[in-house]
Amino acid sequence: MRTAVLSAGSWGTTYAMVLADAGNDVVVHARRPEIADAINTRHENPDYLPGITLPTGLRATTDPAAALDGAEVVVVSIPAQSLRPNLAAWAPHFGGDTIVVSLMKGVETTTGSRMSEVITQEVGLSPERVAVLSGPNLAREVAARQPAASVIACVDEKVAQQLQEAAATPYFRPYTNTDVVGCELGGAVKNVIALAVGLASGLGLGDNATAVLMTRGLAETARLGQVLGADPLTFSGLAGVGDLVATCSSPLSRNRTFGTHLGKGLSVEEATAQTRQTAEGVETSTALLALAHRHGVEMPITEVVVGVIEGKVTAREAADLLMSRAPKPERYSS
CATH class of the missing domain: 1.10.1040.10 (N-(1-d-carboxylethyl)-l-norvaline Dehydrogenase; domain 2)
Structure with a gap:
């Protein structure tokens, strides 16, 4: 599955690794060229996950349009309070059938909106195409491929199951839920x-x-x-x-x-x-x-x-x- 991960921070990079290990075609958007270069050439993210070797097939770019080009699934993992302005810039590059997955665990200070609500408002997607991933997922442990589990929630259970299959690896076990x-x-x-x-x-x-x-x-x-x-x-x-x-x-x-x-x-x-x-x-x-x-x-x-x-x-x-x-x-x- 062609997937764009909008974040090269610790959890964004880690989940991109999980998706790549599960067999997906994954591109990470990194704001800083040196991080994108490290992921592409040395297969590591030394600033956020020092000592972790990333899959050789995992790619990175500083161009959000390039990351989003052809993406069936878009994973977003940025600070909660910066989500809305970033989505305003990224939204024109989302496809009409895109599924968006939020890794963010916060509430918008200005509106009290949850992250999935901000996504539906800014990208113009129905709630059935927006999912959230949550659970005991300390990035460093998951990046070290230690056993972990999580919950993928979407009001459309079939979408949640599709995302569950896309993220299942021997060390990462996703469950589904409809309670976003x-x-x-x-x-x-x-x-x-x-x-x-x-x-x-x-x-x-x-x-x-x-x-x-x-x-x-x-x-x-x-x-x-x-x-x-x-x-x-x-x-x-x-x-x-x-x-x-x-x-x-x-x-x-x-x-x-x-x-x-x-x-x-x-x-x-x-x-x-x-x-x-x-x-x-x-x-x-x-x-x-x-x-x-x-x-x-x-x-x-x-x-x-x-x-x-x-x-x-x-x-x-x-x-x-x-x-x-x-x-x-x-x-x-x-």
Whole structure:
């Protein structure tokens, strides 16, 4: 299957590798000529995946029109807040029958739109031709061809199955789902919860605190998902608790790492410089909180994370705020 991957970052390059290993004809769009050259001539992406050998058939170009030419499937993996302006430039090169797959885990700050919604709006595709991929997919591990699984969600189950077959390899197992809302929310909110877990880690708090944040973070995700029409069962699967566990537990997680820097006293600017790659939860947290307020949903962990990012509370005050909440019955509506 002719596939264009619009991103030469760590996850975009990794998923391009998965697709190439599965037998697809894959072209990666790289903004920087030196990265495109490294992929084409040395079969590596030293800036994002040092030490990983890429398939010899994987090609790269700096010309988005060339990458998109004849593509049956377009995979997009760029920072969430830059998606809309980039799509405005790329959309004229999309074919009418193109299927678009979003690897992005964020919510647009200006509109509260999920990434699949931005794609349908800017490219002019029906929801049946837009899919999302989500799950516990730490790029470095997948790039090393260690066992992993994920969920490909599309409202058209046949499209999801087509994409599932295109991405199946001995080390990467994709499942299908029709709950696009739930899969996207699970991916977006878990980044914010990982920031909170990182904060706790940076403060020297233990595994109990991590477990509390992950569990109650899942409850926040489910509450928002319920009002937005998600299937509650999605949050107990790979795109929910699976992604949450991986992102909150692994030192490879850029959102957890970013939160750890904040917990150790670094500013947002200093943490950004230290993390080097985009931690989607930083900007998405504000958008998610606004979305929750709009629908009357309580998300206390997200609210505290936003307070830290905006400089309204310190990391230590954040921990105190979360523990000082009034006791309630433990249920997803609490």
